[in-house]
Structure formats: C-alpha cells, structure tokens
Amino acid sequence: MATQPLILTKTEITQIHRALMQMLKQSDAKCAMLVDADGKCLAKRGFTSNIDTDALAALIAGSFSSTRAMATLVGETDFSVLFHQGERDHIHNILVDNNTILTVIFDDRTTIGMVRLYSKESASALRETLLHAKTRRMPQDRRIDLEKDLEDQLDNLFQGE
16 A cells, blocks of 8 residues: 655644754754655755765665664564764664654764754654644545646646657
C-alpha cells in the first residue's frame, strides 16, 4: 500500500524551522536537517551552504535503513540514535518517527551531551508537528477536484503527441 505523501502547511513548516533553530541555539551546533526515510531533505537550518544536503540526506536515510536491519538481527525493534565522530565535525542522528530523522552536525564548540539533550527535545516537538500533518486529511471533494485538475493538465501536456 502506497503511503500518503506528506503535505506541510506554511504553519507546520514554520514550526519545523523554529524547532530546528531553537535546537541549534541551545546546543551550539552548526546545522540541522530533517530527513525523510526516502532520503529527501524536508528542512535545514544553520550553516549548510558548504554541505551537499541532498546527498547527505540520501546517505542518512540509507544508513538508518541498514541500521534497522542490524537491529532486527540482534533482536531490537530499532536503534533510534546514530553518532559519527570525525576529527573536526560530528554527526548525530535521531529518529523523530518511523519515517523521519533529525540530523545535527556539530564541532568541538559543544559536546555530544548537549546535542543529545536538545536534539531529543527538538525531535519531540518535530514529532508532534509531523503527526498533525500526517493526520490532517484533505476533504474528499477537494481531492476529486485536484485529481481532475491533474488529469486535465496531463491531457493538455500530452495532447500534441
């Protein structure tokens, strides 16, 4: 069964950005990303200009997918946190829900303890926002209108072929 696409309202996007920014300020981390299980970057805040966030998001999703398989092999449901330590930069990943990962990149200006504490709080706030977005349903008559509009646009697009 196909999953329903996640559609975020402007308010929900603002809430997500606010949660990421608050976590960055509290933890003194460099940047944060919200990544879905398909490897798409849903939101990012902080110093991300020197990072290929699209490639990183895909790798993060792949990493969590393989980690789920490892968890199953050792009898766990899931491992909810992944940490990668480098010489200068470190990456902390935490599951927000079954389909979303919060990634925080930080350096030695802060500690893993601070990042863990505030990313856990942020993940909780993000989970609430995403749950609200996932449970909101589009009215049936609006769905039919959108489907008809899409069919009309596709007909117009391929009419000349």
